[in-house]
Amino acid sequence: MATVTFDKATRIYPGGDKPAVDGLDIEVGDGEFLVLVGPSGCGKSTSLRMLAGLEDVNAGAIRIGERDVTHLPPKDRDIAMVFQNYALYPHMTVADNMGFALKIAGVNKAEIRKRVEEAAKILDLTEYLGRKPKALSGGQRQRVAMGRAIVREPQVFLMDEPLSNLDAKLRVQTRTQIASLQRRLGVTTVYVTHDQVEAMTMGDRVAVLKDGILQQVDSPRNMYDKPANLFVAGFIGSPAMNLVEVPITDGGVKFGNTVVNVNREAVKAAADKGDRTVTVGVRPEHFDISSPNGSGLSKEGPEGLAVTVNVVEELGADGYVYGSAEVGGEHKDLVLRVGGREIPEKGSVLHVVPRPGETHVFATSTGERLSD
Numbered sequence: 001m002a003t004v005t006f007d008k009a010t011r012i013y014p015g016g017d018k019p020a021v022d023g024l025d026i027e028v029g030d031g032e033f034l035v036l037v038g039p040s041g042c043g044k045s046t047s048l049r050m051l052a053g054l055e056d057v058n059a060g061a062i063r064i065g066e067r068d069v070t071h072l073p074p075k076d077r078d079i080a081m082v083f084q085n086y087a088l089y090p091h092m093t094v095a096d097n098m099g100f101a102l103k104i105a106g107v108n109k110a111e112i113r114k115r116v117e118e119a120a121k122i123l124d125l126t127e128y129l130g131r132k133p134k135a136l137s138g139g140q141r142q143r144v145a146m147g148r149a150i151v152r153e154p155q156v157f158l159m160d161e162p163l164s165n166l167d168a169k170l171r172v173q174t175r176t177q178i179a180s181l182q183r184r185l186g187v188t189t190v191y192v193t194h195d196q197v198e199a200m201t202m203g204d205r206v207a208v209l210k211d212g213i214l215q216q217v218d219s220p221r222n223m224y225d226k227p228a229n230l231f232v233a234g235f236i237g238s239p240a241m242n243l244v245e246v247p248i249t250d251g252g253v254k255f256g257n258t259v260v261n262v263n264r265e266a267v268k269a270a271a272d273k274g275d276r277t278v279t280v281g282v283r284p285e286h287f288d289i290s291s292p293n294g295s296g297l298s299k300e301g302p303e304g305l306a307v308t309v310n311v312v313e314e315l316g317a318d319g320y321v322y323g324s325a326e327v328g329g330e331h332k333d334l335v336l337r338v339g340g341r342e343i344p345e346k347g348s349v350l351h352v353v354p355r356p357g358e359t360h361v362f363a364t365s366t367g368e369r370l371s372d
Protein backbone atom coordinates (compact mmCIF):
# COMPACT_ATOMS: atom_id res chain seq x y z
CA MET A 1 0.00 0.00 0.00
CA ALA A 2 1.03 3.58 -0.50
CA THR A 3 0.15 7.23 -0.55
CA VAL A 4 -0.33 9.11 -3.82
CA THR A 5 0.85 12.67 -4.29
CA PHE A 6 0.00 15.04 -7.10
CA ASP A 7 2.59 17.78 -6.61
CA LYS A 8 1.54 20.75 -8.76
CA ALA A 9 1.07 18.31 -11.62
CA THR A 10 0.31 20.03 -14.90
CA ARG A 11 -0.61 18.70 -18.33
CA ILE A 12 -0.63 20.87 -21.43
CA TYR A 13 -1.67 18.94 -24.55
CA PRO A 14 0.33 19.68 -27.68
CA GLY A 15 -1.28 22.67 -29.38
CA GLY A 16 -3.39 23.44 -26.33
CA ASP A 17 -3.35 27.08 -25.24
CA LYS A 18 -4.13 26.40 -21.60
CA PRO A 19 -3.40 23.42 -19.34
CA ALA A 20 -5.94 20.58 -19.27
CA VAL A 21 -4.81 20.10 -15.66
CA ASP A 22 -3.18 23.05 -13.94
CA GLY A 23 -0.97 22.65 -10.87
CA LEU A 24 -2.93 19.83 -9.32
CA ASP A 25 -2.04 19.43 -5.63
CA ILE A 26 -3.57 16.47 -3.81
CA GLU A 27 -2.23 14.06 -1.23
CA VAL A 28 -4.11 10.78 -1.10
CA GLY A 29 -3.65 8.89 2.15
CA ASP A 30 -2.55 5.26 2.42
CA GLY A 31 -5.66 3.14 1.88
CA GLU A 32 -7.81 6.13 1.13
CA PHE A 33 -10.62 6.21 -1.46
CA LEU A 34 -10.32 9.55 -3.21
CA VAL A 35 -12.88 10.58 -5.82
CA LEU A 36 -12.08 13.14 -8.53
CA VAL A 37 -15.31 14.73 -9.70
CA GLY A 38 -16.28 17.55 -12.02
CA PRO A 39 -18.13 18.28 -15.24
CA SER A 40 -17.12 16.74 -18.55
CA GLY A 41 -13.82 18.11 -19.84
CA CYS A 42 -12.59 19.43 -16.49
CA GLY A 43 -9.46 17.24 -16.53
CA LYS A 44 -10.41 14.17 -14.48
CA SER A 45 -9.21 11.55 -16.96
CA THR A 46 -6.08 13.56 -17.72
CA SER A 47 -5.22 13.64 -13.99
CA LEU A 48 -5.74 9.91 -13.66
CA ARG A 49 -3.78 9.19 -16.83
CA MET A 50 -0.86 11.25 -15.53
CA LEU A 51 -0.88 9.09 -12.40
CA ALA A 52 -1.05 5.97 -14.58
CA GLY A 53 1.82 7.11 -16.77
CA LEU A 54 -0.36 7.25 -19.87
CA GLU A 55 0.02 11.00 -20.20
CA ASP A 56 3.13 13.19 -19.90
CA VAL A 57 3.46 15.48 -16.91
CA ASN A 58 4.64 18.87 -18.24
CA ALA A 59 5.32 20.47 -14.85
CA GLY A 60 5.26 19.31 -11.25
CA ALA A 61 5.59 15.72 -10.06
CA ILE A 62 3.70 12.58 -9.12
CA ARG A 63 4.73 10.31 -6.29
CA ILE A 64 3.50 6.91 -5.17
CA GLY A 65 4.67 6.43 -1.61
CA GLU A 66 8.22 7.79 -1.54
CA ARG A 67 8.83 6.96 -5.19
CA ASP A 68 8.87 9.76 -7.73
CA VAL A 69 7.07 8.11 -10.66
CA THR A 70 6.71 11.23 -12.80
CA HIS A 71 8.76 9.77 -15.63
CA LEU A 72 8.35 6.03 -15.05
CA PRO A 73 6.55 3.94 -17.68
CA PRO A 74 3.10 2.64 -16.64
CA LYS A 75 4.29 -0.92 -16.06
CA ASP A 76 6.79 0.18 -13.41
CA ARG A 77 4.31 2.15 -11.32
CA ASP A 78 2.59 -0.73 -9.52
CA ILE A 79 -0.90 0.47 -10.29
CA ALA A 80 -3.94 -1.21 -11.85
CA MET A 81 -6.50 0.70 -13.83
CA VAL A 82 -10.18 -0.04 -14.46
CA PHE A 83 -11.48 1.72 -17.56
CA GLN A 84 -14.97 2.86 -18.45
CA ASN A 85 -15.29 0.34 -21.31
CA TYR A 86 -13.64 -2.49 -19.28
CA ALA A 87 -11.40 -3.37 -22.26
CA LEU A 88 -11.91 -7.13 -21.85
CA TYR A 89 -10.44 -9.49 -24.46
CA PRO A 90 -13.49 -11.00 -26.22
CA HIS A 91 -11.77 -14.26 -27.23
CA MET A 92 -10.49 -15.06 -23.72
CA THR A 93 -12.38 -16.64 -20.85
CA VAL A 94 -13.08 -14.70 -17.69
CA ALA A 95 -10.25 -16.55 -15.93
CA ASP A 96 -7.78 -15.75 -18.74
CA ASN A 97 -8.91 -12.13 -18.84
CA MET A 98 -8.35 -11.81 -15.12
CA GLY A 99 -4.97 -13.52 -15.17
CA PHE A 100 -3.60 -12.00 -18.38
CA ALA A 101 -1.51 -9.23 -16.82
CA LEU A 102 0.06 -11.74 -14.42
CA LYS A 103 0.90 -14.06 -17.30
CA ILE A 104 2.60 -11.19 -19.15
CA ALA A 105 4.51 -10.39 -15.97
CA GLY A 106 5.78 -13.98 -15.89
CA VAL A 107 3.96 -15.11 -12.75
CA ASN A 108 3.77 -18.91 -12.61
CA LYS A 109 0.57 -20.74 -13.51
CA ALA A 110 -0.29 -22.03 -10.04
CA GLU A 111 0.04 -18.59 -8.52
CA ILE A 112 -2.09 -17.02 -11.27
CA ARG A 113 -4.77 -19.62 -10.71
CA LYS A 114 -4.76 -19.03 -6.97
CA ARG A 115 -5.10 -15.27 -7.29
CA VAL A 116 -7.79 -15.49 -9.98
CA GLU A 117 -9.82 -17.92 -7.89
CA GLU A 118 -9.52 -15.73 -4.81
CA ALA A 119 -10.62 -12.64 -6.72
CA ALA A 120 -13.46 -14.56 -8.35
CA LYS A 121 -14.70 -15.59 -4.93
CA ILE A 122 -14.64 -12.02 -3.64
CA LEU A 123 -16.46 -10.80 -6.75
CA ASP A 124 -18.97 -13.64 -7.00
CA LEU A 125 -17.59 -14.74 -10.36
CA THR A 126 -16.51 -18.31 -9.57
CA GLU A 127 -19.18 -19.95 -11.71
CA TYR A 128 -18.36 -17.71 -14.69
CA LEU A 129 -14.60 -18.28 -14.88
CA GLY A 130 -14.91 -20.46 -18.01
CA ARG A 131 -17.20 -18.09 -19.92
CA LYS A 132 -16.35 -15.53 -22.57
CA PRO A 133 -17.23 -11.87 -21.90
CA LYS A 134 -20.07 -11.86 -24.44
CA ALA A 135 -21.93 -14.45 -22.33
CA LEU A 136 -21.93 -12.14 -19.30
CA SER A 137 -24.26 -9.37 -18.17
CA GLY A 138 -23.01 -5.79 -17.98
CA GLY A 139 -22.63 -6.04 -14.22
CA GLN A 140 -20.62 -9.27 -14.48
CA ARG A 141 -18.31 -7.74 -17.09
CA GLN A 142 -17.77 -4.82 -14.78
CA ARG A 143 -16.77 -7.24 -12.00
CA VAL A 144 -14.34 -9.04 -14.33
CA ALA A 145 -12.68 -5.67 -15.01
CA MET A 146 -12.42 -5.18 -11.26
CA GLY A 147 -11.06 -8.69 -10.85
CA ARG A 148 -8.35 -8.04 -13.38
CA ALA A 149 -7.18 -5.11 -11.25
CA ILE A 150 -7.45 -7.01 -7.95
CA VAL A 151 -5.34 -10.02 -9.00
CA ARG A 152 -2.39 -7.75 -9.66
CA GLU A 153 -2.33 -6.74 -5.98
CA PRO A 154 -1.16 -3.24 -6.91
CA GLN A 155 -0.26 -0.40 -4.60
CA VAL A 156 -2.94 1.80 -6.15
CA PHE A 157 -6.23 1.26 -7.99
CA LEU A 158 -7.21 3.80 -10.63
CA MET A 159 -10.77 3.81 -11.90
CA ASP A 160 -12.14 6.02 -14.65
CA GLU A 161 -15.94 6.12 -14.64
CA PRO A 162 -16.15 2.34 -14.21
CA LEU A 163 -19.93 2.37 -13.71
CA SER A 164 -21.02 4.52 -16.62
CA ASN A 165 -21.98 1.55 -18.82
CA LEU A 166 -24.41 0.14 -16.27
CA ASP A 167 -28.09 0.98 -15.97
CA ALA A 168 -29.19 3.23 -13.13
CA LYS A 169 -30.22 0.53 -10.66
CA LEU A 170 -27.14 -1.61 -11.18
CA ARG A 171 -24.96 1.46 -10.90
CA VAL A 172 -26.29 2.15 -7.42
CA GLN A 173 -25.74 -1.48 -6.31
CA THR A 174 -22.29 -1.65 -7.85
CA ARG A 175 -21.08 1.58 -6.32
CA THR A 176 -21.80 0.16 -2.87
CA GLN A 177 -19.99 -3.07 -3.79
CA ILE A 178 -16.91 -1.26 -5.06
CA ALA A 179 -16.75 1.02 -2.03
CA SER A 180 -17.03 -1.88 0.43
CA LEU A 181 -14.57 -4.01 -1.56
CA GLN A 182 -12.06 -1.15 -1.52
CA ARG A 183 -12.41 -0.81 2.24
CA ARG A 184 -11.90 -4.54 2.67
CA LEU A 185 -8.80 -4.64 0.49
CA GLY A 186 -7.50 -1.34 1.88
CA VAL A 187 -5.81 -0.42 -1.41
CA THR A 188 -5.33 3.30 -2.03
CA THR A 189 -7.79 4.23 -4.78
CA VAL A 190 -8.27 7.21 -7.07
CA TYR A 191 -11.70 7.07 -8.68
CA VAL A 192 -13.00 9.39 -11.40
CA THR A 193 -16.64 10.22 -12.02
CA HIS A 194 -18.73 13.14 -13.31
CA ASP A 195 -21.56 12.07 -10.99
CA GLN A 196 -21.54 14.02 -7.75
CA VAL A 197 -23.84 11.51 -6.01
CA GLU A 198 -21.37 8.72 -6.81
CA ALA A 199 -18.56 10.91 -5.52
CA MET A 200 -20.32 11.79 -2.29
CA THR A 201 -21.45 8.23 -1.52
CA MET A 202 -18.19 6.46 -2.35
CA GLY A 203 -15.30 8.72 -1.40
CA ASP A 204 -13.48 9.07 1.91
CA ARG A 205 -12.68 12.43 0.41
CA VAL A 206 -13.82 14.17 -2.75
CA ALA A 207 -11.78 16.47 -4.99
CA VAL A 208 -13.76 18.84 -7.21
CA LEU A 209 -12.14 19.99 -10.46
CA LYS A 210 -13.25 22.74 -12.81
CA ASP A 211 -11.42 23.77 -15.99
CA GLY A 212 -8.34 21.83 -14.89
CA ILE A 213 -8.16 23.61 -11.54
CA LEU A 214 -8.77 21.99 -8.18
CA GLN A 215 -11.59 23.76 -6.34
CA GLN A 216 -11.73 21.87 -3.04
CA VAL A 217 -10.66 18.55 -1.49
CA ASP A 218 -12.71 17.54 1.49
CA SER A 219 -14.81 14.88 3.17
CA PRO A 220 -18.28 14.51 1.64
CA ARG A 221 -19.77 16.04 4.80
CA ASN A 222 -17.58 19.17 4.68
CA MET A 223 -18.02 19.49 0.95
CA TYR A 224 -21.78 19.65 1.50
CA ASP A 225 -21.74 21.79 4.64
CA LYS A 226 -18.96 24.19 3.70
CA PRO A 227 -18.47 24.46 -0.06
CA ALA A 228 -15.42 26.63 -0.68
CA ASN A 229 -16.90 28.63 -3.55
CA LEU A 230 -19.97 29.17 -5.70
CA PHE A 231 -18.96 26.48 -8.17
CA VAL A 232 -18.70 23.73 -5.54
CA ALA A 233 -21.88 25.02 -3.88
CA GLY A 234 -23.81 24.62 -7.10
CA PHE A 235 -22.18 21.37 -8.20
CA ILE A 236 -22.45 19.27 -5.03
CA GLY A 237 -25.99 18.42 -3.94
CA SER A 238 -29.09 17.50 -5.89
CA PRO A 239 -31.30 19.41 -6.38
CA ALA A 240 -28.66 22.12 -6.31
CA MET A 241 -28.25 24.74 -3.63
CA ASN A 242 -30.29 27.90 -4.25
CA LEU A 243 -27.92 30.78 -4.89
CA VAL A 244 -29.39 34.24 -4.67
CA GLU A 245 -27.63 37.56 -5.05
CA VAL A 246 -29.00 39.91 -2.39
CA PRO A 247 -28.25 43.46 -1.34
CA ILE A 248 -26.34 44.04 1.89
CA THR A 249 -28.34 46.02 4.47
CA ASP A 250 -27.88 46.92 8.12
CA GLY A 251 -28.03 43.82 10.22
CA GLY A 252 -27.85 41.30 7.43
CA VAL A 253 -29.07 40.79 3.92
CA LYS A 254 -32.50 41.41 2.48
CA PHE A 255 -34.47 38.40 1.33
CA GLY A 256 -37.80 39.66 -0.02
CA ASN A 257 -39.27 41.79 2.74
CA THR A 258 -37.31 40.09 5.50
CA VAL A 259 -33.85 40.91 6.70
CA VAL A 260 -32.10 37.59 7.17
CA ASN A 261 -29.28 37.41 9.65
CA VAL A 262 -26.38 35.76 7.96
CA ASN A 263 -22.84 35.56 9.21
CA ARG A 264 -21.95 39.18 10.13
CA GLU A 265 -18.22 38.96 9.51
CA ALA A 266 -18.95 37.51 6.10
CA VAL A 267 -21.18 40.41 5.15
CA LYS A 268 -18.68 42.88 6.57
CA ALA A 269 -15.86 41.27 4.59
CA ALA A 270 -17.88 41.74 1.41
CA ALA A 271 -18.77 45.34 2.26
CA ASP A 272 -15.11 46.11 3.05
CA LYS A 273 -14.16 44.85 -0.38
CA GLY A 274 -16.60 47.31 -1.86
CA ASP A 275 -19.23 44.71 -2.83
CA ARG A 276 -22.81 45.95 -2.63
CA THR A 277 -24.27 42.46 -2.68
CA VAL A 278 -23.40 38.99 -1.47
CA THR A 279 -24.58 35.71 -2.89
CA VAL A 280 -26.47 33.72 -0.31
CA GLY A 281 -26.80 29.97 -0.67
CA VAL A 282 -29.61 27.95 0.85
CA ARG A 283 -30.05 24.20 0.37
CA PRO A 284 -33.58 23.08 -0.62
CA GLU A 285 -34.04 21.45 2.81
CA HIS A 286 -33.06 24.59 4.72
CA PHE A 287 -36.10 26.81 4.25
CA ASP A 288 -38.71 27.36 6.91
CA ILE A 289 -42.05 27.54 5.21
CA SER A 290 -45.04 29.28 6.71
CA SER A 291 -48.39 27.85 5.77
CA PRO A 292 -49.80 28.96 2.44
CA ASN A 293 -53.11 29.75 4.20
CA GLY A 294 -51.66 32.73 5.93
CA SER A 295 -50.36 31.64 9.31
CA GLY A 296 -47.22 33.59 9.94
CA LEU A 297 -48.94 36.72 8.71
CA SER A 298 -47.86 39.86 10.45
CA LYS A 299 -49.22 43.38 10.09
CA GLU A 300 -46.68 44.17 7.41
CA GLY A 301 -47.82 41.21 5.37
CA PRO A 302 -46.59 37.65 5.17
CA GLU A 303 -43.11 36.99 6.46
CA GLY A 304 -40.36 35.96 4.19
CA LEU A 305 -40.02 35.56 0.50
CA ALA A 306 -43.19 34.84 -1.51
CA VAL A 307 -42.59 31.82 -3.71
CA THR A 308 -45.10 30.84 -6.37
CA VAL A 309 -45.26 27.08 -6.83
CA ASN A 310 -44.68 26.11 -10.48
CA VAL A 311 -43.94 22.40 -10.33
CA VAL A 312 -44.13 19.83 -7.56
CA GLU A 313 -42.10 16.62 -7.53
CA GLU A 314 -43.56 14.10 -5.09
CA LEU A 315 -41.09 11.44 -4.00
CA GLY A 316 -43.10 9.79 -1.22
CA ALA A 317 -41.03 10.52 1.86
CA ASP A 318 -40.59 14.10 0.73
CA GLY A 319 -41.09 16.33 -2.26
CA TYR A 320 -39.46 19.18 -4.13
CA VAL A 321 -41.20 22.40 -4.96
CA TYR A 322 -39.91 24.28 -7.96
CA GLY A 323 -41.08 27.85 -7.65
CA SER A 324 -40.25 31.39 -8.52
CA ALA A 325 -39.86 34.49 -6.43
CA GLU A 326 -39.00 38.12 -6.90
CA VAL A 327 -35.68 39.01 -5.36
CA GLY A 328 -34.37 42.54 -5.79
CA GLY A 329 -36.75 43.19 -8.66
CA GLU A 330 -35.68 40.09 -10.55
CA HIS A 331 -37.35 36.77 -11.14
CA LYS A 332 -35.53 33.94 -9.43
CA ASP A 333 -36.18 30.20 -9.59
CA LEU A 334 -35.97 28.39 -6.27
CA VAL A 335 -36.18 24.77 -5.14
CA LEU A 336 -37.56 23.87 -1.72
CA ARG A 337 -37.84 20.50 -0.04
CA VAL A 338 -41.11 19.83 1.73
CA GLY A 339 -42.41 16.88 3.75
CA GLY A 340 -44.17 14.09 1.86
CA ARG A 341 -47.48 15.01 3.50
CA GLU A 342 -47.07 18.76 3.12
CA ILE A 343 -47.06 19.02 -0.64
CA PRO A 344 -48.48 22.40 -1.72
CA GLU A 345 -50.83 22.98 -4.65
CA LYS A 346 -49.43 24.10 -7.96
CA GLY A 347 -50.01 27.84 -8.31
CA SER A 348 -50.18 28.48 -4.57
CA VAL A 349 -47.86 30.92 -2.84
CA LEU A 350 -45.52 29.90 -0.02
CA HIS A 351 -43.69 32.24 2.27
CA VAL A 352 -40.22 31.04 3.02
CA VAL A 353 -37.32 32.13 5.21
CA PRO A 354 -33.85 30.58 5.19
CA ARG A 355 -33.34 28.71 8.44
CA PRO A 356 -30.99 30.57 10.80
CA GLY A 357 -27.50 29.11 10.80
CA GLU A 358 -28.06 27.22 7.55
CA THR A 359 -27.12 29.92 5.08
CA HIS A 360 -23.92 30.10 3.08
CA VAL A 361 -22.45 33.44 2.11
CA PHE A 362 -20.26 33.92 -0.95
CA ALA A 363 -18.59 37.00 -2.40
CA THR A 364 -20.56 37.85 -5.53
CA SER A 365 -17.41 39.29 -7.12
CA THR A 366 -15.04 36.36 -6.64
CA GLY A 367 -17.32 33.45 -5.76
CA GLU A 368 -15.26 32.66 -2.67
CA ARG A 369 -16.97 31.49 0.51
CA LEU A 370 -17.12 34.24 3.14
CA SER A 371 -19.03 32.58 5.97
CA ASP A 372 -17.13 30.01 7.99
Ligand SMILES: Nc1ncnc2c1ncn2[C@@H]1O[C@H](COP(=O)(O)OP(=O)(O)O)[C@@H](O)[C@H]1O
Binding pocket: 013, 014, 016, 020, 038, 039, 040, 041, 042, 043, 044, 045, 046, 047
Ligand atom coordinates in the same frame (compact mmCIF):
# COMPACT_ATOMS: atom_id res chain seq x y z
N1 LIG B 1 -5.38 13.70 -26.24
C1 LIG B 1 -5.81 14.95 -26.10
N2 LIG B 1 -5.34 15.96 -26.87
C2 LIG B 1 -5.76 17.23 -26.72
N3 LIG B 1 -6.64 17.62 -25.81
C3 LIG B 1 -7.15 16.69 -24.98
C4 LIG B 1 -6.76 15.30 -25.09
N4 LIG B 1 -7.42 14.59 -24.13
C5 LIG B 1 -8.21 15.49 -23.49
N5 LIG B 1 -8.05 16.74 -23.98
C6 LIG B 1 -8.68 17.98 -23.49
O1 LIG B 1 -8.30 18.19 -22.15
C7 LIG B 1 -9.39 18.62 -21.36
C8 LIG B 1 -9.62 17.64 -20.23
O2 LIG B 1 -10.04 16.40 -20.76
P1 LIG B 1 -10.33 15.12 -19.86
O3 LIG B 1 -9.23 14.98 -18.87
O4 LIG B 1 -10.61 13.98 -20.76
O5 LIG B 1 -11.66 15.59 -19.10
P2 LIG B 1 -12.71 14.72 -18.23
O6 LIG B 1 -12.18 13.34 -18.05
O7 LIG B 1 -12.87 15.49 -16.97
O8 LIG B 1 -13.99 14.75 -19.02
C9 LIG B 1 -10.56 18.76 -22.31
O9 LIG B 1 -10.64 20.08 -22.70
C10 LIG B 1 -10.19 17.85 -23.45
O10 LIG B 1 -10.77 18.29 -24.64
Ligand SMILES: [Mg+2]
Binding pocket: 044, 045, 046
Ligand atom coordinates in the same frame (compact mmCIF):
# COMPACT_ATOMS: atom_id res chain seq x y z
MG1 LIG C 1 -12.97 11.47 -18.65
